[in-house]
Every structure is written in C-alpha cells, then in structure tokens.
Amino acid sequence: MGVRKARAAETEAALKEAALRQFAERGYLNTKITDITAAAGRATGSFYDHFASKDALLQALLADLHGKAHDRLAGQEHPPHDLTDPDQLHEHLAVAWHLMRGNRPVMIALFEQAMAAGPGAGRLWQRLTEDTQVLREHLEHLRESGRPLPGDPELVAAAMGAMLSMLAYALPGEDPGRSDDEVVGILARLLLHGLAGPDSTPAG
Amino acid sequence: MGVRKARAAETEAALKEAALRQFAERGYLNTKITDITAAAGRATGSFYDHFASKDALLQALLADLHGKAHDRLAGQEHPPHDLTDPDQLHEHLAVAWHLMRGNRPVMIALFEQAMAAGPGAGRLWQRLTEDTQVLREHLEHLRESGRPLPGDPELVAAAMGAMLSMLAYALPGEDPGRSDDEVVGILARLLLHGLAGPDSTPAG
DNA sequence: GTCTATATCGTGATAGAC
DNA sequence: GTCTATCACGATATAGAC
Numbered sequence: 173m174g175v176r177k178a179r180a181a182e183t184e185a186a187l188k189e190a191a192l193r194q195f196a197e198r199g200y201l202n203t204k205i206t207d208i209t210a211a212a213g214r215a216t217g218s219f220y221d222h223f224a225s226k227d228a229l230l231q232a233l234l235a236d237l238h239g240k241a242h243d244r245l246a247g248q249e250h251p252p253h254d255l256t257d258p259d260q261l262h263e264h265l266a267v268a269w270h271l272m273r274g275n276r277p278v279m280i281a282l283f284e285q286a287m288a289a290g291p292g293a294g295r296l297w298q299r300l301t302e303d304t305q306v307l308r309e310h311l312e313h314l315r316e317s318g319r320p321l322p323g324d325p326e327l328v329a330a331a332m333g334a335m336l337s338m339l340a341y342a343l344p345g346e347d348p349g350r351s352d353d354e355v356v357g358i359l360a361r362l363l364l365h366g367l368a369g370p371d372s373t374p375a376g
Numbered sequence: 377m378g379v380r381k382a383r384a385a386e387t388e389a390a391l392k393e394a395a396l397r398q399f400a401e402r403g404y405l406n407t408k409i410t411d412i413t414a415a416a417g418r419a420t421g422s423f424y425d426h427f428a429s430k431d432a433l434l435q436a437l438l439a440d441l442h443g444k445a446h447d448r449l450a451g452q453e454h455p456p457h458d459l460t461d462p463d464q465l466h467e468h469l470a471v472a473w474h475l476m477r478g479n480r481p482v483m484i485a486l487f488e489q490a491m492a493a494g495p496g497a498g499r500l501w502q503r504l505t506e507d508t509q510v511l512r513e514h515l516e517h518l519r520e521s522g523r524p525l526p527g528d529p530e531l532v533a534a535a536m537g538a539m540l541s542m543l544a545y546a547l548p549g550e551d552p553g554r555s556d557d558e559v560v561g562i563l564a565r566l567l568l569h570g571l572a573g574p575d576s577t578p579a580g
Numbered sequence: 581g582t583c584t585a586t587a588t589c590g591t592g593a594t595a596g597a598c
Numbered sequence: 599g600t601c602t603a604t605c606a607c608g609a610t611a612t613a614g615a616c
C-alpha cells in the first residue's frame with residue numbers, strides 16, 4: 173500500500189473514531205458532519221471523500237462491528253439452550269449486554285436512527301424482533317418441550333430485548349457504583365424468577 | 377366567551393388535534409410545524425399565535441394530559457401495594473400500559489424528545505427513574521418486608537419501566553392479532569415469575 | 581486527498597396586510 | 599386572529615485550488 177493510500181486510510185480511520193466519540197457524547201442525531209470533522213482535525217469537505225453521508229458512515233461502522241463479531245464468534249456452536257437454566261440465561265444476557273455496552277456508540281446511533289424514522293414506520297419493532305430472533309427460537313424450543321412460557325415467544329423475546337437495549341442506551345456511560353456484572357446479575361434474576369423470586373410457593 | 381375568542385380556541389384545539397395525529401404517524405422529530413398547520417387546515421403563521429414552538433406545544437399537550445389524569449385519579453388512595461400479588465401487579469401494569477397506549481402520541485413525543493437530547497445528557501435515565509419512582513417505592517417496601525428482590529430497587533424499577541415504555545412505543549398502533557389485555561397478561565406473568573414460571577422448584 | 585469557500589436547501593420564525 | 603410572504607439560520611453537500 174502506497175503512502176497516499178495509507179494517509180487516506182488514516183483519515184478515514186480518524187473520521188470513524190471521531191464519529192464514535194461524538195455519537196457517545198452528543199448522540200447520533202445531534203452530531204453534525206462538522207462535529208465529526210472538527211473532532212478528527214480535518215476539513216469539512218474531506219468527509220465526503222470517504223463517506224456519502226452520515227448514514228453511510230454508520231453503515232460502515234456497523235460493517236466493522238460485524239467483522240469483529242464474526243472473528244470472535246467464528247466456529248462457535250450455538251446449540252439450543254435452556255434459558256430456564258440460571259447459568260445459561262446469565263451467560264446469554266452477559267454476552268448480549270457486553271456486546272451492546274462494548275459498542276455503545278454504534279448502538280446509540282442505530283437506536284436513534286430507527287427512532288427518528290417514527291413509530292409509524294414500524295422500524296423499531298422490526299429491529300426489536302430481528303435482534304431477538306435467536307432468543308425467540310430458544311423460547312419456542314422451551315415451549316415445545318412442554319414448559320409453560322409467560323406467553324407468545326415473539327412478544328416475550330421482544331420484551332426482553334426492549335428492556336436490555338433501552339437500559340443499555342439510557343444507563344450513564346460510566347456508572348461508578350454499578351458494575352456491568354451487577355446489572356447482568358439483577359436482570360438475570362428478574363427474568364428467571366420475576367419479582368416473586370425463586371422461593372415462591374406454587375399455587376397447586 | 378366572545379366569538380373571537382371562541383374561534384381562537386377552535387384553532388388552538390385544531391392545531392393540537394392535528395399535532396397528535398402527526399406525532400402518531402410520523403413521530404415527533406419528523407413532524408414539521410408546516411405538517412401540523414397543514415393537517416389542521418391553517419396557515420403556517422397562525423401556529424405562533426398559539427404556541428411559541430413545537431416544544432411549547434408538547435408541554436401544552438402534556439398539561440392537558442395531566443389535567444385529565446388528575447380528574448380520573450382524584451381522590452383515589454394509593455396505599456403500599458404488594459407487587460408480588462398477581463392481581464395487584466397485573467392491575468398496576470394495566471394502568472400504566474393503558475395510560476401510555478391511550479396517550480400514545482404524547483408518549484411518542486416525550487420519548488423522542490428525551491432521546492434526541494442524546495444519551496450523554498442522561499435525560500432518558502432521569503425520565504426513566506422519575507417515571508418509575510412509585511414502582512421503586514413499592515419495591516423498597518417489599519424489601520423492607522424481608523422479600524428477596526432481584527436487586528437494587530431503582531434498577532429493577534427502571535428495567536420494568538424500560539420494558540414497558542419501549543414496547544408501548546415500538547408496538548404497532550393497531551395490532552389486529554394482539555390485544556392490550558393479552559400484552560399486559562404476558563408482561564405480568566413474565567415480571568412475576570420470570571421465564572421459569574410459577575411451578576419452578578425452589579432450591580432449598 | 582485535502583483544503584477553503586460557497587452554493588443549496590429545509591425549516592423555524594417573523595412582518596405586516598387584512 | 600388569521601393570513602401571505604419572506605427573512606434568517608443551520609446544516610448538507612459541492613466546486614475548485616493546491
């Protein structure tokens with residue numbers, strides 16, 4: 173790779189990094205093209221030599237993320253889980269939580285983007301159901317095994333996803349008094365046994 | 377009230393109604409002042425004779441809602457509940473759900489408004505904790521009674537609120553195959569006994 | 581490829597006749 | 599109070615020199 177291309181790649185990377193920082197600070201919608209270029213120490217016009225729009229930039233960031241995720245998860249099996257097993261549910265939630273929190277800027281951007289389209293478009297609902305598809309399949313598997321689910325797997329999965337993603341978005345970036353593990357633990361207990369807790373006496 | 381004032385009030389009401397329709401269809405952020413005036417059959421300039429801005433209009437709508445809610449809830453007692461009682465939890469969720477779903481346009485607007493401020497501002501988290509304050513107090517009451525909660529009442533309450541509000545926002549307006557009662561029932565069961573269900577065998 | 585300067589556009593908000 | 603016409607501004611996107 174020549175020095176010209178190298179410099180270009182450097183600028184592109186600088187723009188991406190700057191965008192991530194800006195998204196985390198100001199949110200996606202509030203971040204202007206000039207905010208990104210300024211934070212990257214480049215001129216406004218340079219942006220368009222690398223990305224057609226803010227939306228295209230987000231797609232590129234998402235592609236990077238998919239690449240990373242693919243590398244990490246490559247070759248991993250994903251057999252049907254039993255989500256009523258405490259360890260498996262906890263593990264499942266932990267993976268989802270760290271994925272979202274570890275890529276918070278992109279998550280924020282996608283969230284706001286889907287939101288800005290308005291609720292009528294139904295894009296948020298679509299995203300919610302797509303992103304919880306694996307979860308839904310696990311729930312359906314449970315139901316087929318004769319387990320009494322709270323209700324329609326699609327809705328239950330969406331409800332869990334809604335809770336997760338909304339919390340991941342809303343929770344302050346660095347919460348001194350609340351660790352990720354603590355949050356995951358609480359959510360796991362809530363989703364496994366509810367407010368009544370594991371010691372609730374069955375009705376029958 | 378004179379006819380002049382009556383006509384003015386009529387216009388104001390028309391603007392409000394038009395705004396509600398537009399918010400539900402296009403979302404708050406996407407709705408332009410001209411969308412509202414056009415839908416109300418008025419001129420653009422008339423908007424500013426009644427509201428200083430789109431934000432001020434939203435505040436007015438919110439005030440209307442508070443007025444209605446106050447009328448409905450006036451004189452009602454609100455003693456400490458036991459949220460681990462199936463009926464009480466169900467009732468609690470039903471009230472919250474119907475409040476959100478019955479005033480979906482305003483809810484959508486508030487949601488998008490808080491969101492557009494970006495996550496850094498922490499306004500969404502603030503809203504979430506404020507709106508679930510009553511819930512939190514009930515949970516704290518439970519904890520003081522010796523009940524084993526899944527974790528910190530503030531976080532558990534926020535998690536429940538996140539699930540509720542996100543679903544209320546994302547779920548399509550008119551879902552033919554899924555009634556409000558069905559949704560409330562599912563959420564109540566999920567939050568009461570979790571995925572394991574009421575028949576899970578206690579550890580001890 | 582990167583820069584400076586600027587064209588273009590959508591939208592919020594106002595002025596002034598009626 | 600309502601209207602038409604218009605301004606003012608911020609942000610996107612482009613042009614052209616280097």
